[in-house]
Amino acid sequence: MKLFSSVNDVANINALVKEALKLKQNPYANQDLGKNKTLALVFLNPSLRTRMSTQKAALNLGMNVMVLNIDKEGWALELRDGVIMDGSTVEHIREAAGVMGQYADIIGVRSFPGLRNREEDYSEMIFNKFVQFCKVPVVSLESATRHPLQSLADLITIEELKNVARPKVVLTWAPHIKPLPQAVPNSFAEWMCKADVDFTIAQPKGYELCADFTQGANIIYDQDEALTGADFIYVKNWSAYEPYGNILGKNEEWMLTNEKLKITNDAKVMHCLPVRRNLELSDEILDGPNSIVVHEAGNRVWAAQAVLKQMLESL
Amino acid sequence: MKLFSSVNDVANINALVKEALKLKQNPYANQDLGKNKTLALVFLNPSLRTRMSTQKAALNLGMNVMVLNIDKEGWALELRDGVIMDGSTVEHIREAAGVMGQYADIIGVRSFPGLRNREEDYSEMIFNKFVQFCKVPVVSLESATRHPLQSLADLITIEELKNVARPKVVLTWAPHIKPLPQAVPNSFAEWMCKADVDFTIAQPKGYELCADFTQGANIIYDQDEALTGADFIYVKNWSAYEPYGNILGKNEEWMLTNEKLKITNDAKVMHCLPVRRNLELSDEILDGPNSIVVHEAGNRVWAAQAVLKQMLESL
Amino acid sequence: MKLFSSVNDVANINALVKEALKLKQNPYANQDLGKNKTLALVFLNPSLRTRMSTQKAALNLGMNVMVLNIDKEGWALELRDGVIMDGSTVEHIREAAGVMGQYADIIGVRSFPGLRNREEDYSEMIFNKFVQFCKVPVVSLESATRHPLQSLADLITIEELKNVARPKVVLTWAPHIKPLPQAVPNSFAEWMCKADVDFTIAQPKGYELCADFTQGANIIYDQDEALTGADFIYVKNWSAYEPYGNILGKNEEWMLTNEKLKITNDAKVMHCLPVRRNLELSDEILDGPNSIVVHEAGNRVWAAQAVLKQMLESL
Incomplete structure (x- = not known):
């Protein structure tokens, strides 16, 4: 699986549920799989369950985890194309996502909708740009229109x-x-x-x-x-x-x-x-x-x- | 030990001090004990020493550590029972602590007193509710009335x-x-x-x-x-x-x-x-x-x- | 190497570049070196690339990493000597750095210049005090006048x-x-x-x-x-x-x-x-x-x- 953004990314949901229940019985059996692999969890919004459960899942698999609250520990990202960045945004999502893809084998991204512009939210612009520019597999940690995990x-x-x-x-x-x-x-x-x-x-x-x-x-x-x-x-x-x-x-x-x-x-x-x-x-x-x-x-x-x-x- | 909230939780303080000094001589001898065990450190208030020293201690024991600044990375918790949550609190401590207990084998909690209501502070309401609802062993990282570590x-x-x-x-x-x-x-x-x-x-x-x-x-x-x-x-x-x-x-x-x-x-x-x-x-x-x-x-x-x-x- | 603050701390820059390119070919060959060694990354300012790339480098070497956003997760540090600390600073850099040196084998520090007082910025006061008081090897994660990584x-x-x-x-x-x-x-x-x-x-x-x-x-x-x-x-x-x-x-x-x-x-x-x-x-x-x-x-x-x-x- 290269992308987990909706049910449509899953070949067989019953098989995935079975796999999950099997992992619940035997959480630490696959640690060779995650060895020296890094998951970056990137939050544009707050999180408790998603933050902790996804970390725990990655640790169970033997992965390394890096958490980044981009809005608080980094800076505001520019999402629009073609603009002159002379305002409050410091880095374009093209570079930010591209760079994160250099440091992580898999990236999880959380990005809530603004709830002001339906077309924009339902285009999943932020999430999709992350996917496009980071060039590594991406897990949605809740996007504008879906929360598949x-x-x-x-x-x-x-x-x-x-x-x-x-x-x-x-x-x-x-x-x-x-x-x-x-x-x-x-x-x-x-x-x-x-x-x-x-x-x-x-x-x-x-x-x-x-x-x-x-x-x-x-x-x-x-x-x-x-x-x-x-x-x-x-x-x-x-x-x-x-x-x-x-x-x-x-x-x-x-x-x-x-x-x-x-x-x-x-x-x-x-x-x-x-x-x-x-x-x-x-x-x-x-x-x-x-x-x-x-x-x-x-x-x-x-x-x-x-x-x-x-x-x-x-x- | 299932709870470390005060000196009263320690069966033998001299033995505990001796154990600590022995660990200081040989910090990495017990890493099998912590393997695949997760410590969640939950901060409702700032921390430097407690944050770093407790992480270091857990890593020495081979544990995984997840740090959560609940107030900054999550949201405001409701502590009172029976209220209609139509104000600024987003999640009740009953659910928040209960959920954290699903993701961690041991939880550390820091929660300072408000210094406005003595009875409330000295009841250790926040810390005790965490202990009650998370259902896993809890270490105080400083509570309203004590700082046992x-x-x-x-x-x-x-x-x-x-x-x-x-x-x-x-x-x-x-x-x-x-x-x-x-x-x-x-x-x-x-x-x-x-x-x-x-x-x-x-x-x-x-x-x-x-x-x-x-x-x-x-x-x-x-x-x-x-x-x-x-x-x-x-x-x-x-x-x-x-x-x-x-x-x-x-x-x-x-x-x-x-x-x-x-x-x-x-x-x-x-x-x-x-x-x-x-x-x-x-x-x-x-x-x-x-x-x-x-x-x-x-x-x-x-x-x-x-x-x-x-x-x-x-x- | 005990300090990495500028090109002057490097005995042979060509050899260091060669080493880096060798590590790029074989990132996980030195994990025994970092086992049970802890890197503390201390940020007085925001960071994306430095934060993630330095974590990743340390994990590749088998180290443990602790990240501290001292300004957000801790408190304001006093940098001047001899003052009565009755203002907004909560801890002096002498104690803060000294204590961090107790918890980490290597410390990385990011501290930007104020851009108001050239003499102060170019004295690298903050970075140098960290080095002086923490007493462990220090890597600059960007200081007032240099960004050597x-x-x-x-x-x-x-x-x-x-x-x-x-x-x-x-x-x-x-x-x-x-x-x-x-x-x-x-x-x-x-x-x-x-x-x-x-x-x-x-x-x-x-x-x-x-x-x-x-x-x-x-x-x-x-x-x-x-x-x-x-x-x-x-x-x-x-x-x-x-x-x-x-x-x-x-x-x-x-x-x-x-x-x-x-x-x-x-x-x-x-x-x-x-x-x-x-x-x-x-x-x-x-x-x-x-x-x-x-x-x-x-x-x-x-x-x-x-x-x-x-x-x-x-x-």
Whole structure:
């Protein structure tokens, strides 16, 4: 594997999930593969889980890891082509990415969307330029429109904990006070649409995701109807795709509670984290027996390790 | 050892000091113990010595280390229970600590007091919640009321450099322009009260530490009287316990000078660092033959290594 | 080697270049040398290439690396002697450097000039105090007046890519909107003056570098004249040495273009990076066949590795 930016970069998602679960059983078996290989993790935005789980995955594989918070430890990058750089940007992404590719065998990049210009965000300009100019394999650590390591960890978690062959999985919109990217729900949707699950999206009217990511999903505007018989509930806020980046209303009644779980098949509750308690998801859910959010976060290691292993094998 | 938060977590402080001095002689003998084990160092506040010495200790033991400046590289944590997280905090400590425990075998946490609410600080809420929710062994990298790795390094240093079987050790208050936590003097006091030393605290009236930490110490308000015959002088500023977090006066005459050393037993001068020169401690002391502050800081490695070794042995 | 702060610390620059090129062919042959040895990289200023390439070099040698952004992860250092530290500085460089020397076998330090006080900058006070007080071998990661790892990488690049025995190398001033340090051109000049090259400096009047660094160089004020027949062009902006730190004019016509390359010997174009596109150097050059800036940045690894190897051998 030379690029891990979306589900479309994966030849066989079931095989990748199996590989991840195998690595979870035997994390240190492939350290010869990573010996003297370096992973650079480049953050244009904050990170906790992605930062730590991807480091851990690389260390498990025997790799060296260098972390760079480019915005804080370096400087502002210029992303536009052809401009006279007489403003606040100090280095063009062409040179920055090119140089990082000289120092790393694999690069991970995190770059959030601005949520102001949909066309720009959905072009994945920053991420794609990194890929283009660094000339080494690249793992997305969450880009403007996708968070594939999260989605792979989510699928691993569902595969690991499901009680039925083809579980009902519901992605349900949750309230928030700030406009959040669509990357996690986009990505979760496109992975679930390819996985062997019965996939439903529950959301208030107006929060339709870009249709490219939801082909094959049931989209339902009544949360109760969607949750009925659910085996897994994936809770997540996102801002509107149209008008782009907007919050359309408070919709506080969409917060998941134990009461709402009653109509489910004792559903396991997932969230990519960080989660705002009692706004997105209630204390009673997060502290109760149905929440698997911490376990799910733990699986981020095996998702990253499976991807890095395939990249190391292709070097 | 599953927790290192205070002297009370140590079964035998003399044995721990001996272990540390043995590791100093032979730092790399236990690398099988740390192989494929990961230490996460989580900083909610700045750090130089603790950051570097604990990394070094873990590397000496063959461990992997991940450093996280959660406030700068991540986001603000919510510490209170039951609140609706619609403000500036992005993630609850319950999830954050729980997730970190998925990625690390041992976690070190630094969290300073706010110095505004004594009850809150002295409840060690932040540190204790980390311990509770991460579910892996935790080392304090300085908490609201204690700095045990510093105190252990101090005791190692005294044991290493003492010329008499039971040295006289004087903790003397020093002037400062900012209100500082009581963590270092609290911690030093509780370790010295359990160590085989003659322990005195010299301070202006009003700077009495919380009595829980000073059981068995001589508390003297006349610095000269306290310093007489001292073998080790531990210089440190702290703010008042009552009224909490206050500076009660300039007390510039409390700064240690060579003149004051004359009445001591050629005392060695210690400080946890960072030290403000010519405010807390004079140039002439710091640059003179009696200062052992840099040597003392060097011993932070062996303190951390002894603690981490015992934790690794208990995994 | 115990110190790498300038070309004067190198016994034989040709031998060092050869060593670097040998390491480039065989990067992992010396890992026993670095085993259980720790490199601390201390940044008082931002860094991308130096940060990553020096880490990579140390990892190639089997070393452990600790990175410290002292200004962001620690606190402000006091540099002046004899002052009462009752202001914003928290720790004196005497203690900070001394302590770091307890935790590291080799220290790398980056400290830019203030560009306000020439005497202070050119005394290399900060860098020299680090060297004095840390008491372990020190590598400059760019100091107030020099950037020797960059210059060594530049010489390696010239040696590697030259088509004639004694190439013509031209350092040409380039426009910029901010006053930049003289460290890179100073350092490049003093290395080129000792290397087996025909060395010319092209610059507008008034931008003469301190003469200590340019002994043996041709200094020419007509860019065309200087570029004629050049094999390598080193593009770089710097502010005036007198009046110190000033920009003397826009001089936009000094930006290198393809048109200007015509009079050269199909010159290879170098820059230390970061470079501001279309201000310092045109897109057409950077994206064209003559630019070797990314390759040059890649050679930073072998420069650092050659220096660290010699330091490890001297421990």
